[in-house]
Amino acid sequence: MAAQDDAARIAAIYDDFGRRWAHGTSPLYEDWALGIAGDTDVVERLADLPRAKQQPNLVFASMRWEGCPLLPYIDIRAWLIEHWAGVVSTGATWSVQTNEANRCATWLPPLSRIEGPIALLEVGAAAGLCLFPDRYSVDYRTPAGVRRVHPPAGPSDVLLACTVDSETSVPARWPDVVWRRGIDLEPIDAADDGAIDWLANLVWPGPDHDARVARLRAAAAIAAADPPEIVRGDLLERVTDVAALAPAEATLVVFHSAVLLYLDAGQRRRFAELMAGLEAEIGRRVVWLSNETMGTLPEIDAQVPAGTATDHRFVQTWNERAIALAGQHGAVYETAPFAE
Incomplete structure (x- = not known):
């Protein structure tokens, strides 16, 4: 039950990020966030990470740092699974520091x-x-x-x-x-x-x-x-x-x-x-x-x-x-x- 609750929490975070924050300002991040929110396999992978490393901003930046193409989620999902270890490693090394x-x-x-x-x-x-x-x-x-x-x-x-x-x-x-x-x-x-x-x-x-x-x-x-x-x-x-x-x-x-x-x-x-x-x-x-x-x-x-x-x-x-x-x-x- 705890694992299911954690997965539901992560999916909700990504859904909210896509619909409320990325919508209307970053179409690509909206697409990635909503794609992950509905992707049970990736959500379960995120649930294995420390909570501070599960956040969309960090995961998406780590994907880009590792060379993820800036394409719709359906086109990069296979890339994400293949490069998951590198994305996790980058996320463990860096943090979100939006210095705007x-x-x-x-x-x-x-x-x-x-x-x-x-x-x-x-x-x-x-x-x-x-x-x-x-x-x-x-x-x-x-x-x-x-x-x-x-x-x-x-x-x-x-x-x-x-x-x-x-x-x-x-x-x-x-x-x-x-x-x-x-x-x-x-x-x-x-x-x-x-x-x-x-x-x-x-x-x-x-x-x-x-x-x-x-x-x-x-x-x-x-x-x-x-x-x-x-x-x-x-x-x-x-x-x-x-x-x-x-x-x-x-x-x-x-x-x-x-x-x-x-x-x-x-x-x-x-x-x-x-x-x-x-x-x-x-x-x-x-x-x-x-x-x-x-x-x-x-x-x-x-x-x-x-x-x-x-x-x-x-x-x-x-x-x-x-x-x-x-x-x-x-x-x-x-x-x-x-x-x-």
Whole structure:
């Protein structure tokens, strides 16, 4: 019964990934996910792997790393069975670390509202590409037209793009970032070409994602030129001591995207409790910014109006108060659902 339950759980994960996340944005991954969801043999093979290695993003990236043709599932199923050992080996070596710099376009609106110096601490930082929101140019597509904003140093080699539902979301000022740190189980050196190749391989195939690879490599060059310190370790164990290193005169901003979904319910609750007590623990102002999916924390879900479309979107929160919906790869930013 346990094995059957595990197989059913995995099939449901792949079905949800295909129908809810890949649909409309990566037709190939939608096809692969739905194909595997209905493939008893492959689902049983996945059930033999550690749970962290069963996830679609990792399996699909491992398939591509091993040379899987970008063809419909019916055409690559035999390849997958034949190369299963290699796919499993690659998945055991690497992990999912979606380091999408375009998410900074959705971080800038709340960051721009914080006056004075800011210390950034990203949990789940990977190569730290999201630790440079003040180094990228952005095209904000507003109801009135496109507004391009450049960082204080001038136009950047990295141009982000984001559609917003309100002119007020376009930053009127840039955050004054004076300190940057990250925490990750497996930090990535932005100067390591092989590691950046893996990050590029994690980008989904499809026309909606083609620009992401070039943007990732350009952002990696910026990070490599001024590498932030990324501490190796578990976020639950390290967040307090790393936070305590931030300059006392700066507002510490702890932020993350699609990180808590990899924790179980108890771990998510523990992290939320750590964030709630962090300001008192380290004796300085703390802002907790979060981009996470529905279903991560029930108190956040309860703030999302019934009927709100949340596919391909995170719920963005400021100290556990929902303030916007943010596209999973930074392409949209919508405040209307939470307008007072």
